[in-house]
Amino acid sequence: MDQRIGTRARAQWEKSEPVIRTLEACEDVLWLNPAYGQQTASFVSADDVADAEARLRRFAPYLVKAFPETRGSEGMIESPIYALPSFQKWLEQQEKMKAPGTFLMKADSELPISGSIKARGGIYEVLKTAEDLAIRTGRLSKNENYACLADPGFRAFFANYALAVGSTGNLGLSIGIVGARLGFQTTVHMSRDASAWKKRMLRKQGAQVKEYESDYSKAVQEGRKQARQDPHCHFIDDERSKDLFAGYATAGARLQRQLRESGVVVNGDHPLFVYLPCGVGGAPGGVTFGLKLVFGDAVHVFFVEPAHAPCFLLGLLTGLHDKVSVCDFGLDNRTVADGLAVPRPSAFAGKAVGSLISGCMTVKDSDLFRILKALKDTENHWIEPSAAAGFIGPKRLLGTKEGKRYLERHNLADKMDQAVHVFWATGGGMVPQKNRNAYYDQASRI
Template sequence: MTTEQIVFPEGVPESRPIWWRNTKYKSDTGIENQSKVSMDDLNGAVKSWMRFNDVLAELFSDISIGNGAQSELIHLNCSEFPSGCVLVKADHKIKTTGSIKGRGGVYEVLSYAEDILQSHGVGCRADPMALLSSEARNIFERYRIVVGSTGNLAFSVGMVGRKLGFRVEVHMSRDAKAWKKVRLRSAGVNVVEHDNDYSHAVAAARAVASSDAFTYFIDDENSVKLLVGYSAAALEISNQLEETGIRISHDNPLFVYLPCGVGGAPGGITLGLKNIFGSNVHCIFVEPVASPSMLVQLASGSVRPVNVYACGLSNETIADGLAVAQASMLVAEVVGHQIAGVATVLDDDLSEWVERMWTLAGLRLEPSGAAGFAAFARHGSVIRHSFDSSRASTNIIWTTGGSFFPDLEWASAREHGQRVLSSRPNSGG
């Protein structure tokens, strides 16, 4: 199939915010491609995270926010969202890296560290704290981890990799924020800057790693480890809902709004949630109007990569974590039929909700982290009706990035949001 034969959904080439319901959505099916990701993988990830809890508590004992690679579920009492129960999955407060990427990136680094120690005859699966021993550090210092990113995955991999003793090299696209590069370099990470987009940075990192047996490449586009690392968050959500007395069912379906860049984080979480809640959960991916990579890939119907440039889009957005032109083909193949649909939002929507969620609920978010609120406010009613959900529902809006936002950057983001709000006196519904 060539790009000339593809008819993209109305509004996408014009950069209009839309709700696109996935025409291939199968709400009641589980993992179909067992050859790439199996139920054993998902269950194994949950067990591995349990092993890693004490390691993370020790590694990040100097950081006060959050709880390892977990985050709280916040009930949002806000008149801006009158429909149904609205909860916030506060991954912007994750202790390790302050973003959803702390789930997949940290998981893959720790899994790789275990494999390295095992290959050197150092048993650590029975006692994961062996990962923090001087013997382990001496071994890790011989190895290098390489990753390509717009920012938050590099941030996650870089911080935990360096704390363990690995040499870390991150290749960052032109969309990456300067403050993230500064923070990584201050931690001893080698930051390689590229005057090109995310896909170029990933390709460059892949090329570097391919020529060195002591270098490990974390592949944001194709890593099963990342995908299953994210999936474990679903059990976390299930336990938190149970603790608060919320029961998800046919009469109280769950709608989850997930910011989407390349797709690994929302894809893994979707796998886990569909495994637990089945047809009673609908996962909504949220993308900027200039970078709807997953929407373009799924809507094309193609088994080959189709990027946002194919429909004339720029891939230029203030949401650096979501500035991805080409979605993960692994996620499109393995998770595509489980994605309920994609909601796109304007950059001004993101700025507006950065400011709104600070003033309304005290949530300190990057523009990427505000994507779910922007989508819920703009499209939430239409989305519920598209699933014939006029009855009660529970809505979870996933946040990512912001708690480590430098004060100057934060002030600038708020000022932009205030300007948008002043031009939208009747916005918010």
């Protein structure tokens, strides 16, 4: 008997949604979101994002004191943008295609403290948890200088409380590093996909690491279950957290300021295309929400997932969100992109931004390596394989019938010379040189 996925058999899904056959074959896909532009659920508001930005500013003095690497940015956790003219030429030559417009990289791989996009939301939720505890117990007020949180007395106070998270790696790094530095008893539940060096780094920072032979979903499930047994433990839930989402969303207004300062115009005649690597969906979902708040219809966001783990695409396509797994359609969830090796998407993120994203793309591991090497060779920028996913975006958008259909449908085809393409480089800043060399050598053999 054919297995049931939601209310349908797998064969029925394959018949009604032909793109599923392509996904099952791990072929390249650009799926256009039929719900794009419809009314979206309002789990998070503009006020929530503004509140997150204000809280991060209050914590700036603490971050400068506790993490001297943030001194140059005055305690703000932010990343630069880079122009990519040489990479743009490489892509045109490699793919034998014209790629007009401006290519930019949003280098969250260089975010301070933990070197990935997860620093935005993960660190933010840790800081919010610390602030809530300190204010609730009368140890802190919002008009104080938060540098005091680095004092031994606060570390002793936070040691009475615990933080936990389930992660494939980067979220665990951001939470483990900051949580342990504040004094929290911090536990990171990590799946089999997590890199060994990330586990070593977390332990070195003072966090406890629990390892599982299963995938990301199991690590989250176990972390959630164990945290429930401790009333003093706060579980940072990558699949369900409003605070994580709000922290990620602060990226929207910050990118807007950076583009203005660089003289980059974004409006109806100068469209902005943003390509975000996607795992469970929380980080790209939050960033998308923030981008839509400031750019509205002028920004077009695409999520990019590994060909072996397109969980967010399947969640939206079926409408089942976290009730569907890539394994239901015969995929193995195995990819070199460890941060994206997720079998089930976040229902929270899917419902919050399901009508805000223009579509989803898939990318093979071999292309991740090709892009990683090309970016290093052409622009001397280093990213990890997961972060390379978004760079496939223009090839899918400009070189496929689905992409051309999207441009025609939204009256964009004659505006591509003025378009801006932003590739969100989501991680890689903490990767040890030994691992970087190994990735580059592997890419050189493809």
